[in-house]
Amino acid sequence: MAIVAGTKAEAVIEVIRKIPESLRKKVTEITLDMASSMTMIAKRCFPRAVRVTDRFHVQRLAVEALQEIRIKHRWDALDKENDAIEQAKVSQTEYQPEILGNGDTVKQLLARSRYALYKKPSTWTDSQRERAQLLFERFPDLKKAYELALELSNIFTNTSEKIYGLTRLAKWHEKVRQSGFKAFNTVARSIESHYKTIVNYFDNRSTNASAESFNAKIKAFRAQFRGVRNVEFFLYRLTQLYA
Known part of the structure; x- marks a missing residue:
């Protein structure tokens, strides 16, 4: 077993090429993320392998784009609240935030809806379902962005043939273009x-x-010991636990 510091392509390639070429040519498929360094490593070390971009890395980009829109709304809500508090001080009145049907303020709604947006509606708890309903009623663009992220996930989950997958991704790309979401346009371009x-x-x-x-x-194992001092012993422990 070998450990390579970082993910520099040349360093990783040097280590992998210590594996006999005859064995490396037997590799038929590799899953990887969208980093160019990983692509270079796969091409040069496993020339016969089909490269597969991991679906979860693709989906994560869409979820991050969705969260970016949520965070923008949260900062706007914080600014509005601060302005309202200052105005209340000037007018010598008590600031009273708007309380929504579930007991959240708008600021709290945007903060507490974070985890619900990572999940499918079928897995929401009752409180998450109520919070999502309030969120989408108040911020329709978040609903549209959530539906785009969910649709991308469903393409991978419910499609079994490459030609249909390509067609559905193309249709999703067009929906993103029409939505006008800058963050999602970046995701679509990456795809x-x-x-x-x-x-x-x-x-x-x-x-x-x-x-x-x-x-x-x-x-998690490394975190228990707050880092690793003796690499050889750490690798030994890993092989004993997980090999």
Whole structure:
């Protein structure tokens, strides 16, 4: 086992090429994110492998675009609240924030709806469902952005053939263009730049889920000891626990 500091392509390639070429040529498929360094590593080390852009990295871009819109509204709400408080001081009156049907202020609604926007409606709790309804009624653009993110997820979940996946992604791209959301346009452009490897997902539905799960376990294990001083012993412990 070897550890490479960082993700510089040349350093990773040097380590991987220590594996005999005959073995590397047996690799038929690789899942990766959209980083150019990962693409270079895959091309040079595993030339025969089909590259698949991990669907969860694509979906995460859409969710981050959605959260960016929510955060913008939250900052606007904070500014309005601060202006109202200052105005109340000037007029020597008591500031009374607007209280919504679920007991949240607008500022709290935007802050507390964060986790609901990561989830599908079918998995919402009762309080999250009520909060989402209030949020979407007050901020229709957030509802539209949430639906775009959800539709992208559903394309990967409910499509089994590459040709249909490509068609549905193209239709989604057009909806994004019509929405006018700058953040989502960036997501759509990223998908357009990597569509050849993104649609490869529909062949075998391969993802990085197992690798991401293992990586999370390593990080949690490392956090227990507040870092690693003896790398060799740390690797030994990992092999004993997870090998």
